[in-house]
Amino acid sequence: MTESHPVRRRRGRGARERILKAATQLFTAQGVNATGMDQLSTVAEVSKRTLYTHFPSKDELVGAYLQSLVDALLPVPPSPDRPTPSPREQLLAIFDWKRPETTAPFRGCPFLNVSAEVPDPGHSAHQLAAAYKREFARRLTDIARQAGVDDPETLGEQLALLFDGAAARGTALNSSHTAACARSIAESLVDAALVGVGPASP
Numbered sequence: 001m002t003e004s005h006p007v008r009r010r011r012g013r014g015a016r017e018r019i020l021k022a023a024t025q026l027f028t029a030q031g032v033n034a035t036g037m038d039q040l041s042t043v044a045e046v047s048k049r050t051l052y053t054h055f056p057s058k059d060e061l062v063g064a065y066l067q068s069l070v071d072a073l074l075p076v077p078p079s080p081d082r083p084t085p086s087p088r089e090q091l092l093a094i095f096d097w098k099r100p101e102t103t104a105p106f107r108g109c110p111f112l113n114v115s116a117e118v119p120d121p122g123h124s125a126h127q128l129a130a131a132y133k134r135e136f137a138r139r140l141t142d143i144a145r146q147a148g149v150d151d152p153e154t155l156g157e158q159l160a161l162l163f164d165g166a167a168a169r170g171t172a173l174n175s176s177h178t179a180a181c182a183r184s185i186a187e188s189l190v191d192a193a194l195v196g197v198g199p200a201s202p
Contacts, residue, residue, distance in 0.1 A: 018044045087147035095183035108171035149193040
């Protein structure tokens with residue numbers, strides 16, 4: 001007869017942070033649809049009651065998970081009071097993926113993953129993913145405009161599409177190496193757009 005052990009629950013503050021950390025871990029590793037609230041409460045070491053107190057529905061938790069990733073994944077917009085790399089370097093940096101040493105599957109872009117798992121365009125999670133993708137292209141366009149290219153909107157959209165294609169292919173192949181190929185293509189696009197443009201401010 002196997003002795004059962006109760007799931008350990010942690011007391012005190014920080015429950016919301018632990019839930020979000022568990023959601024990031026599980027949603028990244030196995031996807032949104034395959035992750036249940038029972039598993040989330042176990043990994044976060046909180047009761048179901050505590051979980052639903054902070055996030056009354058799974059949809060709200062998915063939204064918070066995506067929102068927590070926005071600032072870390074969007075290209076940093078240029079700012080006169082903050083030292084930044086050159087516009088060219090900023091545009092290419094989006095392809096510098098650093099995958100940690102792990103045996104977990106490569107999951108690519110979490111916003112693409114959620115939009116694929118939640119195909120309803122009216123769903124809040126899908127809308128948040130779509131808004132992120134629009135903002136991603138907009139920020140690339142702003143950086144291209146700062147670089148002085150003639151058609152920053154086209155370059156921004158091209159780089160966003162290249163990024164998404166590399167992320168999707170990398171997910172299918174379970175490899176982050178697609179980013180290196182995408183970066184070389186991006187270098188050609190960016191340098192072609194910069195032909196005839198004078199030195200840009202860093």
